[in-house]
Amino acid sequence: MNIRSRQLGERLLQRMAEKGWGVREMSRKLEVSAQWVSSVTRGHVRPDPVRLARFLTELGVRGAEFRELMALGDEMRKPGLLEKPLQLRTLIWHEERAAAIAQFHGCAVPGLLQTADYARSLISEIGNATEPDHIDELVFARMSRQVILDKQPPVEFEFFLHEFVLRLPIGRGAPEVMRGQLGHLARLAGRNHVSIRVVPASCGGHPAMAGHFQLIESKNFAPVIYIDSEISALFLEETADVVAYRRVLAGLDRIALDPAESKRFIADL
CATH class of the missing domain: 1.10.260.40 (lambda repressor-like DNA-binding domains)
Known part of the structure; x- marks a missing residue:
C-alpha cells in the first residue's frame, strides 16, 4: 500500500x-x-x-x-506522488493518521503552529490571496488542521525552526502579530508531546539548508516525506528518501538548542 x-x-x-x-x-x-x-x-x-x-x-x-x-x-x-496544483487533502489524510511528525522550517512558522493573525498576515504578505473572503478561507483551512495537536492518543511532534523564522517580522509593522505568535509557540512548547527546537543562526550552515520538509510516521503506513512549494506538493516514500531525511533530522538534533533552551530563547524574543 x-x-x-x-x-x-x-x-x-x-x-x-x-x-x-x-x-x-x-x-x-x-x-x-x-x-x-x-x-x-x-x-x-x-x-x-x-x-x-x-x-x-x-x-x-x-x-x-x-x-x-x-x-x-x-x-x-x-512510489511517491507529485500533486499539481497544490492540494491539502492528501497531506491532511496522512496527518490525521500520524503517530509522529517531525518538521523543519527555515522561513516561516509551520502551519500547525501558526496563530490566526500570523497566518492571515503571512498569506497576505506573500500574495497567496488578495480577496478578504479567500484569505479567510485559507486561514480557516490552516486552523482546522491544528486539531491534530489535541488528538488522542497524542501525536508526537518535533519541530526544528531556524532562528530566522522567529525574527522575521510578519505583520507589516504590527508587533502584536509576532508577539502573539511567539507567545503561542512558548505555550505549545510546554506540552509533553510537542518539542520545539531552535536552530541558532550562529551555527551557520546546517543539514536542512535545501529547504523545509515534514516527516510523517504512522502505524498504518510506511513513513512519508512531504515537501510543498508555491504550486505543487511532493510526497516521497522510497526507503532511500526517508533515510536521507532522517539523516537531516539527526544533524539538526545535534546542532539545535534543546527544548528547554529553545523555550527560553522564544520567551526572550
Whole structure:
C-alpha cells in the first residue's frame, strides 16, 4: 500500500459516502465481491482499468476527476506522488493518521503552529490571496488542521525552526502579530508531546539548508516525506528518501538548542 493507492481508495470512499453507499451496496451495483471493493478502497488491490472505469462511472465521476483517478490507478505501483496544483487533502489524510511528525522550517512558522493573525498576515504578505473572503478561507483551512495537536492518543511532534523564522517580522509593522505568535509557540512548547527546537543562526550552515520538509510516521503506513512549494506538493516514500531525511533530522538534533533552551530563547524574543 503506497500513497497513490491510499489516495485512490480515499477518493472512492468519499464519493461512495456522498451517494450514501457502503461497501456492500457498491459491490451489488458493480456485481463484484464486497471483499474486492473493500480491498480497492483500502488501497490493497490495484483495480484493472476496465473495472476502475466502471467503478467511477457508477459513482458519477466525470471529466478531469475521472482522468485523474484513472491515472492514479494506472500508476498505482509507482512510489511517491507529485500533486499539481497544490492540494491539502492528501497531506491532511496522512496527518490525521500520524503517530509522529517531525518538521523543519527555515522561513516561516509551520502551519500547525501558526496563530490566526500570523497566518492571515503571512498569506497576505506573500500574495497567496488578495480577496478578504479567500484569505479567510485559507486561514480557516490552516486552523482546522491544528486539531491534530489535541488528538488522542497524542501525536508526537518535533519541530526544528531556524532562528530566522522567529525574527522575521510578519505583520507589516504590527508587533502584536509576532508577539502573539511567539507567545503561542512558548505555550505549545510546554506540552509533553510537542518539542520545539531552535536552530541558532550562529551555527551557520546546517543539514536542512535545501529547504523545509515534514516527516510523517504512522502505524498504518510506511513513513512519508512531504515537501510543498508555491504550486505543487511532493510526497516521497522510497526507503532511500526517508533515510536521507532522517539523516537531516539527526544533524539538526545535534546542532539545535534543546527544548528547554529553545523555550527560553522564544520567551526572550
